[in-house]
Amino acid sequence: MNYIVRRMLQIIPVLLIISFIVFTLVFIAGDPVALMLPDDATLEEIEQLRESIGLNEPFYVQYGSYVFRVVQGDFGESFRYGQDALSVVWERLPATFELAIAAIIIAIMVAIPFGIWSATKQNSSIDLIATGAAVVGKAMPNFWLGIMLILFFSVTLGVLPVSGRGSFAHLILPAITLGTGIAAEMTRLIRSSMLEILNQDYIRTAKSKGIKSVQVIYKHAFRNALIPFVTITALQTSTLIGGALITETVFAWPGIGQLLIQAVNTRDMAIVQACVMIIAAIVILMNLLADIIYRILDPRIKLD
Amino acid sequence: MGESFIQLKNLKTYFHTEEGTVPAVDDVSLSIKKGETLAIVGESGSGKSVTSLSLMRLIEPPGRIESGEILFEGHNLVDYSKKKMRAVRGNKIAMIFQEPLTSLNPVFTVGNQISESIIEHQNKSKKEAKQLVIEMLTKVGIPRPEKVFHSYPHALSGGMRQRVMIAMALSCNPELLIADEPTTALDVTIQAQILTLMKELIREFETSILLITHDLGVVAEMADRVIVMYGGQIVEETDVYTLFKHPKHPYTKGLLASTPKVHELKEELISISGTVPNPLDYPIGCRFADRCESVMETCRTVHPELKEIKPGHTVRCWLHE
């Protein structure tokens, strides 16, 4: 428990550094005032606004007050939504979670059987197909796959909606799009760790006991393969979010990825900052979670 | 000691690697009698482990049993289906290995791992199995067996782990226990304890043992009969007394000469000059010829056969024709 608390405390400086980077980038990116006022605003009005929102203060004062506000959950107001930025981001999170979880479920359902299969039948045709498919799946860009799926299922066959969120049918194509790359990566990972584990002495011991080969593979080997699998999967949250950014844009999926891309395009800096901080926090929490799960799955390491 | 109940007849196990075919076990015949301890000695790479794994039909590709028979209770195990073979493994023939740490699964408790074969072969519930496991743990001299039942292997010392392996192997009261270098990885004092324990248990369980070792000290302590292997073949076989008093094969003599008087157990003991020949390319004559001090012309050109020079004493050497 101590360990977890210690790790939680380590998150704080990391988030501070990220906030600094984000703030600096926005600071360099330039003056938001022009976007905040109507086109025909006078110079005087611009100057007034700059003064009133503190843009004339030195960098460190601005950063200090920024951190002070962010700690209270105040990322400023979105120009576009006329709303507190954090609450805009917050509203979008469930959609992204829904998509991410669906993609991971699809990936797991594909990767576990195929990864184990190809490891236990190394160099068989199943192995070659699974390995080949994994390479293709990994190499396929999300946007391209998304568009191909839309063309086929929505345009040609007309069985699934093109975009948006709502029914279960809306979820299918984006989840497949996002899940494919993850499935490929997972299959490769399961295959290689299973291959390594199947050569371990304790597998030979298990076989020498006369237990069923299903038990040898799924209990003795797979339980060990779970350790790197779960850990590395949790560590790949950032890749997942990167994929979600593109997938959400392709399918007009109203999640945090789409929000971020739109905010960048419209220079809605409050939203950009809130998105980046939230994404960073999620990634860091998932890394912490990976660490904790690793310690739970591997009895050789103690949670102390 | 009565009938031999397990017999290998002209067993050949080859590995078909990319570099070529490795005749790891090349025409090996042996038999073990009830209650007997048969030791196989020889340098690393001579085919001891592959012989024992073949006996369990645990050879994995690229390895394969090419020919020969494994006769057990009147049946040829080579012809057994996977399912029938499973009923033999861990039940009638059990095995313990050299590295007690890597041979136990790190993510399951000791109790879980010992229970498995009991549940598999004796049709017992988890609860009944647990009782039996605790009993076995007590028998192999593990203090606080209840606690060890719920421990993971890494929490135990090397000696304790090997005791766990022994408990696991004996849990279904097998007819034959194969012990592949059971003490090699252990400290000297622990080795002695484990050997003593094994001797006690053999007597109690009336188990026959195939003991694989490169340590002649262990052979002297445990074995009734000894097989010396070299290059995948048996080069000498005799009772333990004769082996130490009247060894015939130059290789056996070399082994005995290089055995340190006080066991320095961790080391590979062999110091016969020269190296083991490349198994991909064995010479046409005697496989030991290049290292043999008494080598003759014939040795290099004709492969010697295994000959019985006295009842119960066989040698593969041109000196003993």
Ligand SMILES: Nc1ncnc2c1ncn2[C@@H]1O[C@H](COP(=O)(O)OP(=O)(O)O)[C@@H](O)[C@H]1O
């Ligand atoms: N999986 C394998 N693939 C290829 N060759 C192997 C394999 N296992 C064992 N061998 C070869 O078989 C021979 C005998 O090995 P082994 O029985 O392990 O010797 P040891 O007497 O030390 O137990 C060695 O030459 C080894 O290289």
Ligand SMILES: [Mg+2]
């Ligand atoms: Mg060996």
